[in-house]
Amino acid sequence: MLPAILLGILAVTCCYFVARPLSYLLLKPLGYVSESRLLHLVVRRFISTLIILFGLYIFLRLAGLTEFAVAVMSGTGLLGLILGFAFKDIAENFISSLLLSVQRPFRIDDVIEVNGHLGVVKKVTARATTLVDFDGNHIQIPNATVYKNTIKNLTANPKMRGSFTLGIGYDNDTKSAQQLALTIIGNQNAVLNDPTPQVLINDLGSATLNFTIYFWVNSEEHSVLKVASQLMRELINEFTEHGISMPDDARERVLLNSQGEDIYPAKSESRQTGNPPSSAKKPHTSQVTASSVDDVSSDTGEIREQAEKSRDPEQGSNII
Template sequence: METDKWIEEGYKMAMEYAPKIVMAILIWIIGNIIFSRILKIVKKIMEKRDYDISLRKFLANMFYWTFKIILILVVLGTLGIETTSFAAVLASVGLAVGLALQGSLSNFAGGVLILIFKPFKIGDWIEAQGLSGTVKEIGIINTTLNTFGNQLAIIPNGKLSNDNIVNYSAEETRRENITAGISYDSDIKKAKEILLDIVTSNEKVLKTPEPQVMVAELADSSVNLSLRYWATNANFWDCRWYVIEEMKHRFDAEGIEIPYPHQVEIQKQG
């Protein structure tokens, strides 16, 4: 009799839990199949968009473990196990870690955004956070620049992603604007012709768009002319240095005066 009772209880438990176990197994198998296909699609999208390799691995791992945790909670719930406490513990742990690593997480999130949206790439010359230089490395936490003086500058990605960034290498060409001050007694028309001749005779200065010279300001002690021209990034600084030096030589040769501050000393005899 006792044996029959145990068999009956075992049969009831089997009938009660067998469907749940079967359902949990099916959810686990089907969930993993669907997830593996989704993960492959996500990886292909990241490869197609040329995401950084380290970012690809990180996002894939994060996606993987997030799904696994969710799938495990769903399976446990299907078996009738209370998952509210598990979710509460995970939320508490996540909140504690987030508060402890608030600054680092900000830099981490900034690094992810930079690697995804790519406002600059390695080799670009950028200006940000009061620094300018060539991008040497883009990490998850920091971005490293080589400055003009060959110093190594490390900028946290949190600040970098939330502030203005000027990327001088994003476009193939750049426009320069050089201000040339001449005295009020000098011939404005002649000075403009000299400036235009300097840039149009230089092969490195682009002919299109055309260079321009205009009167920008009637200042206190000078007439300020604005010389604007375009050059490729590779030739930009060579053109600038050439124009400034040649402007001084040509103005001196043609009698165009460049005003400079004068100090007048007045002596009073008693």
Template sequence: MNAEISTSWYKFQSIANSFIALLPNIILALIIFIIILFIASRIKALVKRLTRNRRSARNLGLVLGRLAQGVTILVGLFIALSIIIPSLKAGDLVQLLGISGVAIGFGFRDILQNFLAGILILLTEPFQIDDQIVFKGFEGTVENIQTRATIIRTYDGRRIVIPNSELFTNSVTVNTAFDNCRLEYDIGIGYADDIYLAKQLMLDAVHSIDEILKDPAPDVLVMELAGSSVNIRVRWWIKPPRRADNLSSRDKVISAIKQKLYVENGIDLPYPTQQILFHDQTEETDGNRSRQREGWPAGKSEVPKPHRISDSLSLLAKARSLEDNNGKVDS
């Protein structure tokens, strides 16, 4: 029993002596680590200050500042451990960190992918906070760009969270990337109306709207000879190119053009129409496509005159009456 107590006491004394021997190194390592923590906080503040001229600086500065702070703290931790345990080499720490990084990478692959994509989006800025974008079936205003996902607010008041990896690897339409935006609308007029007059009236209607830019100037182009109308495309530019301004200018342009063409100048705005030909199937030319009224005559053949359905019905009634009378005579 006394031997066991002596052995335990000897081990305790060995640990205490080792701790006392390492105490100066531990104190030095703590002092260095505290200094590195202070340096890391200053580096974080410096990075945030350097990125404050960007519109997305709130997220970019925060992310880059945290990264710089984390890397600095990690380096400080390596230095502190090397001071406390002199036998521990930096290569061993790097090797351990590499193995751990691979394991973490496999376990959190999607999270790391979104994180790296978020960093690249914040750095390259293909779109910024308050931009209006279209991604696949979603359209709205960018509210926030986080390291994991980008949040947009749709025009009808819903929130959409899109992973950054999808935004970075797919096409995104940025409607507010430039100061100006061109809009267009097709309007059909009747074939009997004067095209050049209609085009001038459309330009006059567009120029009467204050929101429409004079430079670049609006224009009108004949686009198609459609089945029941001549389609003319009106194009105009607005500033700023936001959704509300888009809808407002479109409303004013279409209303002004309809008033100018149809109400004030009587230019037809036709509906889609169809021509239906009725054939009573009682003509001598039935079956001869070159001579039927609803067919296109071949060559210079004479086109048969149209018959009224009422006349055909009268002829049928007379023929039936004759048949009945002949039957009575025979009987």
């Protein structure tokens, strides 16, 4: 009996020391299939555990405890089943982490939107995905939530479309206004030529004919919001200079005297032309000089820099 027990102890010891290098050796082919760090870690530990359990089983068999060995194995399976039900949410989150690590729907520093949260991916651990939003806040989203919800990746395609609406009076030449708007948009260096910008009529308002201006920018280099702001200012200046009215889409009550004349003709003139009275007319510049051009650079780089310098809200290494 004693030699068998010693032989069993030797088997357990050998399995323990062989488990780690053997798991690395068996894991090598997996490196050609997937680069997932988490998957490699899980498979490596699973192989190591199986090797150690095999050594323990040999020890129990040599010690004459075959029935006990079977009971231990059965009990281990039952215990695993019980723990699986007890920690269902944790298990679901871990499996989601494993799937995210394998499939990689996004990368570190990508700008994504998940479950209503928009930000730069700072870190993905076995528990959660950490985003840094454009207000500088850290947002931790459980990986189960990330995997089950729609993921909007704004970095996979750097080209991003922006749009805004601008209304002109019905007394204007619509075609000329569209051509002028396209010329102004085309002169903006931040706007891409492919896809081409568009100026389309989308609504007939009570006082204005409304255009929707569509344009594309490289979101890695320029901010859509900043480019839209500059385009709106330039369009207003150029439309005003070319006499294209932009009346307020509001209803005004006109007061007439007994002869049927407008009591406030200045306001009536302003309403018809879409411009303020001459006495209140503000000066404007027809051309935008280099010194007055807005900074239209993207904020993504700054947020990435903040994310890199900020403290990690959660310990753990990246799994993607």
